[in-house]
Amino acid sequence: MKKETVSSYLNQYNLSTMFPDRVQQAMKLETYTGGNRLFSQGEKSDTLYLLVEGKLKVSRLSPEGKRLILAFKSPFDFVGDIEYIRKCTLINTVEAVTTTTVIRIPYEALENDMMNNAKWLQFLLETITHKFEVKSHAMNFSLLYAVDVRVASYLLAMTPDDTTLDSTSLVDMADLIGTSYRHLNRVLKQFEEQGWILKKRGKIKITNRDSMLKQLGHNIYE
Known part of the structure; x- marks a missing residue:
């Protein structure tokens, strides 16, 4: 079975031309087994995750101490993009449901090489806009x-x-x-x-x- 690489995943999702070589060299593949957390709400955020295989569960702890599901994510999707824009701690807790592969991109690499990339900024805007729509829908689950x-x-x-x-x-x-x-x-x-x-x-x-x-x-x- 062919071993996938960062480059092969970027090609699969038509992203190879978006990221310059220096950013691609900073990317790392990481695999999580089902039940393992990628990160927890409130932790310091310094990495953007590109979900390329598997499934993730996104949840959040409410002020009342209840943990609620916000969404399940399947490829292709981003995790950590809102925190990247807002420069804040991690908003949600994210864990693998199945064996999951992500591409990790340090925020530093994006800030150094992507801040003036119009194609990247437009792509990021569309992704985050979609997330807020999903979040708004998810917050009404208990009522609807x-x-x-x-x-x-x-x-x-x-x-x-x-x-x-x-x-x-x-x-x-x-x-x-x-x-x-x-x-x-x-x-x-x-x-x-x-x-x-x-x-x-x-x-x-x-x-x-x-x-x-x-x-x-x-x-x-x-």
Whole structure:
């Protein structure tokens, strides 16, 4: 199997001509296994991440101490671009859902060689504008969607390759989708009775993705 490089990924996403050689030389490939964090909310930000393979979960801790899902990200996407523009600490917590590959670009390299690049600045503007649209939509999930829809969407988003999900962290899951632990358990029991999932030995496995998606209409987190 051919080993991918920074150059091959940039070519794949039609980005090779955007970045000059000096910036490309500063880029590094990094791979994370599912469940590992790229970074946490509040940490110092000094790197832009280009998501080129896998899936990421973006969440934020509210002032009330609740961690809520904002989005799931699939290639191609940026992480750390808002912090790059605002020169602030990291706004969200980002972790890998599946084995994930990112290209890391130090902010310093971008500041030195890209600040006068009109194509890059336009691309960055379009990306950030889209993110604010997604964020606005995500903040209304708790009001617009029933808990069963949020639970089903979360399960689908967290198991893209028909993998199982650890059910020992149901309290965390409840917080992430904005419901109570008790309500979450009721919904999961209903899903079992409908034949959509199977809970066994601390794991949750989706047994009928098609029926779940048909009932949802679409996955609200993607």
